[in-house]
Amino acid sequence: MADTSFSSTPGAAAPEPQALVAPGAAAHYVVLSLAAGAAAEEAARAFFGNAAGLARSVARRAPEAGLSLVVGIGAKAWGRLFGQPRPAGLHEFKALQGDKHQAPSTPGDILLHVRAASVDLCFELVRLAMEGLGDAVRPVDEVHGFRYFDERAMIGFVDGVENPAGREAWDATLIGDEDPDFAGGSYVIVQKYLHDMAAWKQLSTEEQERVIGRTKADNVELADDVKPSNSHVALNVVEDEEGNELAILRGNLPFANASRGEYGTYFIGYAKDPAVTELMLTNMFIGRPPGNYDRLLDFSTAVTGGLFFVPSAALLEALADGNPLADASPAAADPAPGVLTAGDALRIGSLKGQPQMLGPQATAPLDPVG
Numbered sequence: 001m002a003d004t005s006f007s008s009t010p011g012a013a014a015p016e017p018q019a020l021v022a023p024g025a026a027a028h029y030v031v032l033s034l035a036a037g038a039a040a041e042e043a044a045r046a047f048f049g050n051a052a053g054l055a056r057s058v059a060r061r062a063p064e065a066g067l068s069l070v071v072g073i074g075a076k077a078w079g080r081l082f083g084q085p086r087p088a089g090l091h092e093f094k095a096l097q098g099d100k101h102q103a104p105s106t107p108g109d110i111l112l113h114v115r116a117a118s119v120d121l122c123f124e125l126v127r128l129a130m131e132g133l134g135d136a137v138r139p140v141d142e143v144h145g146f147r148y149f150d151e152r153a154m155i156g157f158v159d160g161v162e163n164p165a166g167r168e169a170w171d172a173t174l175i176g177d178e179d180p181d182f183a184g185g186s187y188v189i190v191q192k193y194l195h196d197m198a199a200w201k202q203l204s205t206e207e208q209e210r211v212i213g214r215t216k217a218d219n220v221e222l223a224d225d226v227k228p229s230n231s232h233v234a235l236n237v238v239e240d241e242e243g244n245e246l247a248i249l250r251g252n253l254p255f256a257n258a259s260r261g262e263y264g265t266y267f268i269g270y271a272k273d274p275a276v277t278e279l280m281l282t283n284m285f286i287g288r289p290p291g292n293y294d295r296l297l298d299f300s301t302a303v304t305g306g307l308f309f310v311p312s313a314a315l316l317e318a319l320a321d322g323n324p325l326a327d328a329s330p331a332a333a334d335p336a337p338g339v340l341t342a343g344d345a346l347r348i349g350s351l352k353g354q355p356q357m358l359g360p361q362a363t364a365p366l367d368p369v370g
């Protein structure tokens with residue numbers, strides 16, 4: 001996302017977060033798996049301690065380019081490297097199985113989200129990171145996103161418009177008193193989508209607008225009585241029990257390999273509680289109510305899915321020496337990833353004791369507020 005109005009910082013008392021809110025016309029999204037063995041674990045911990053310094057090394061050479069790095073840690077890797085205590089919301093990405101579309105859960109121990117004004121800086125930082133990690137990791141997926149005209153997604157609609165900004169962005173993304181050991185951290189969900197551009201282009205502009213829920217040229221949200229309940233925007237407006245809208249911070253960018261006919265969107269969403277993003281995904285893939293799935297999925301296939309904990313900047317650095325919060329308790333087993341099905345639409349809000357996520361918005365007919 002390129003909205004530089006996001007560049008405010010959270011309150012002085014809160015631990016400094018990583019650069020969740022950052023501009024960038026270019027991004028590298030890198031997912032890695034951790035190799036077996038104690039040496040790999042040691043190298044990964046050392047990398048977490050050095051990551052911010054590495055980013056500074058590259059960023060200072062081109063301050064105007066706004067290079068930033070976010071490091072995320074998967075559930076299995078956290079268990080292996082740091083044991084207990086662990087962030088309350090950290091679990092593997094839960095695959096979703098809808099009537100027609102599915103969201104796979106794919107492996108991933110470490111996520112690097114690198115953004116800058118130009119791709120050379122993203123490359124340089126990822127290169128140094130990979131040198132540092134060496135044999136400790138194996139590549140799982142690497143996508144190079146770019147900002148397209150007018151900040152449009154590959155499908156031609158402006159993306160990121162309703163992202164929270166300023167204070168709201170931090171409120172939506174940063175863990176607070178509900179899990180004080182991990183305050184200043186966040187959770188991030190990533191999915192790589194491939195678009196069927198031939199089928200998408202066969203739709204008229206008006207039909208595409210009904211798929212998204214906004215106008216294409218002017219980028220205005222459709223009125224509630226016109227916007228279909230299976231439009232992307234309608235299904236991604238979610239509320240808590242008191243009717244407060246729940247937000248996530250998206251850093252999506254398009255990517256492409258035109259000679260291979262590959263056109264995609266890399267979805268990346270930060271939230272203080274992954275259940276919010278999971279509720280949106282449930283609405284999209286299973287439907288609200290079940291069966292009323294996101295029409296965008298008829299033109300977009302999710303090929304990866306991962307969930308990572310994003311420690312605060314201070315915790316990331318401290319992890320070099322192991323879990324600074326640890327007592328003598330042994331590493332706990334990781335929760336099983338499982339698959340979300342239509343029945344889970346009712347229960348998704350209770351994933352981690354979030355009763356406010358339960359309820360009508362998961363299954364009832366649409367009540368859009370956005």
Ligand code: HEM
Nearest residue numbers: 153157158159160161162193233236265267280281300370
């Ligand atoms: C195929 C991948 C995707 C594409 C191309 C896409 C594109 C868009 C576009 C064009 C908009 C309207 C403008 C805006 O507010 O940003 C939008 C809105 C939104 N999308 Fe997506 N999106 C994708 C996947 C997802 C996923 C997986 C989620 C959540 C898990 C999501 C959550 C949202 C939210 C929360 C909004 C704002 C709704 C509102 O408040 O109006 N998107 N997306």
